[in-house]
Amino acid sequence: MTDLARCLAEAYAVALPHRRDGKVADYIPALAAVDPMQFGMALALPDGTLHVEGDADTPFSIQSVSKVFTLALALRRIGSDLWTSVGREPSGSAFNSVVQLESEQGIPRNPLINAGAIATTDRLIDGRDGDAVADEILAFMRARAGDPGVEIDLDVAASEARTGARNRSLAYFMDAFGNLRHPVETVVGVYFRQCAIAMSCRQLARAGLFLAMEGRDPLTGEQLVDPHRARRINAIMMLCGHYDNSGEFAFRVGLPGKSGVGGGILCIAPGQGAIAVWSPGLNEAGTSLAGAIALEHFAYAAGWSVFD
Numbered sequence: 467m468t469d470l471a472r473c474l475a476e477a478y479a480v481a482l483p484h485r486r487d488g489k490v491a492d493y494i495p496a497l498a499a500v501d502p503m504q505f506g507m508a509l510a511l512p513d514g515t516l517h518v519e520g521d522a523d524t525p526f527s528i529q530s531v532s533k534v535f536t537l538a539l540a541l542r543r544i545g546s547d548l549w550t551s552v553g554r555e556p557s558g559s560a561f562n563s564v565v566q567l568e569s570e571q572g573i574p575r576n577p578l579i580n581a582g583a584i585a586t587t588d589r590l591i592d593g594r595d596g597d598a599v600a601d602e603i604l605a606f607m608r609a610r611a612g613d614p615g616v617e618i619d620l621d622v623a624a625s626e627a628r629t630g631a632r633n634r635s636l637a638y639f640m641d642a643f644g645n646l647r648h649p650v651e652t653v654v655g656v657y658f659r660q661c662a663i664a665m666s667c668r669q670l671a672r673a674g675l676f677l678a679m680e681g682r683d684p685l686t687g688e689q690l691v692d693p694h695r696a697r698r699i700n701a702i703m704m705l706c707g708h709y710d711n712s713g714e715f716a717f718r719v720g721l722p723g724k725s726g727v728g729g730g731i732l733c734i735a736p737g738q739g740a741i742a743v744w745s746p747g748l749n750e751a752g753t754s755l756a757g758a759i760a761l762e763h764f765a766y767a768a769g770w771s772v773f774d
């Protein structure tokens with residue numbers, strides 16, 4: 467049997483020297499202050515086993531990793547009608563690109579680019595108060611992490627709100643095309659808070675388990691999304707999880723993943739488990755540089771790939 471703890475330790479050791487190669491996101495001032503030398507990994511298995519390496523218990527800003535969870539929540543709430551507001555094609559462009567939105571009449575390419583995540587959050591709101599929806603997202607993350615201590619970092623949320631002209635532009639653009647059902651400030655207010663959720667690798671890997679197990683949280687027994695929806699969320703992560711770096715990640719890692727500009731990546735190995743890595747230095751597309759190296763080595767050593 468593969469010694470997964472050893473594979474994780476090896477992947478950690480291989481990637482550790484690359485921490486300095488990436489660049490910490492600085493367009494959100496609260497993220498620019500993060501120490502780039504921190505590096506953690508966690509592997510969650512469906513029987514509840516957790517293997518960890520490095521700074522696996524330090525909370526970090528999950529940023530766009532949150533988009534996967536709001537996608538699951540929105541699909542659960544409004545079902546396939548979500549796909550009238552957002553597509554499911556890779557974008558091949560930057561996470562916050564406005565260009566495609568204009569040519570595609572305000573319907574974002576997929577739920578994992580910023581515009582698509584904002585449209586998804588808009589549909590998740592579904593006529594409710596923004597605070598109630600932010601609370602729902604946080605409660606979902608706490609339940610998935612199996613840890614009531616998960617919090618929204620309000621400094622990061624405020625920092626994003628202060629510097630969020632680009633995300634507001636995306637929202638106004640969609641609004642102009644009639645693809646937003648709630649006021650821009652309500653929608654981005656929830657979006658900034660979901661991005662500012664702080665979690666450790668240990669919590670995030672545990673939180674991703676339901677996507678590895680056909681939508682069922684193996685530790686609570688809850689069926690959170692239908693099996694076919696979990697498969698489709700994984701398909702979207704595989705094709706769109708790293709913006710215009712998604713092909714490279716699929717090529718190198720061979721597993722669905724979602725990056726965040728806080729330096730976290732959640733990676734799903736269907737039927738096997740979930741892996742979370744965190745290293746704040748990013749490549750040009752906004753994916754953790756050392757994190758992607760670690761995942762490539764782990765997946766190779768463990769023999770995990772959706773292309774088996």
Ligand code: GLU
Pocket residue numbers: 528529530531561562580626633661725726727728752
């Ligand atoms: N909150 C970030 C933004 O909206 C998320 C981007 C990311 O993590 O890739 O710019």
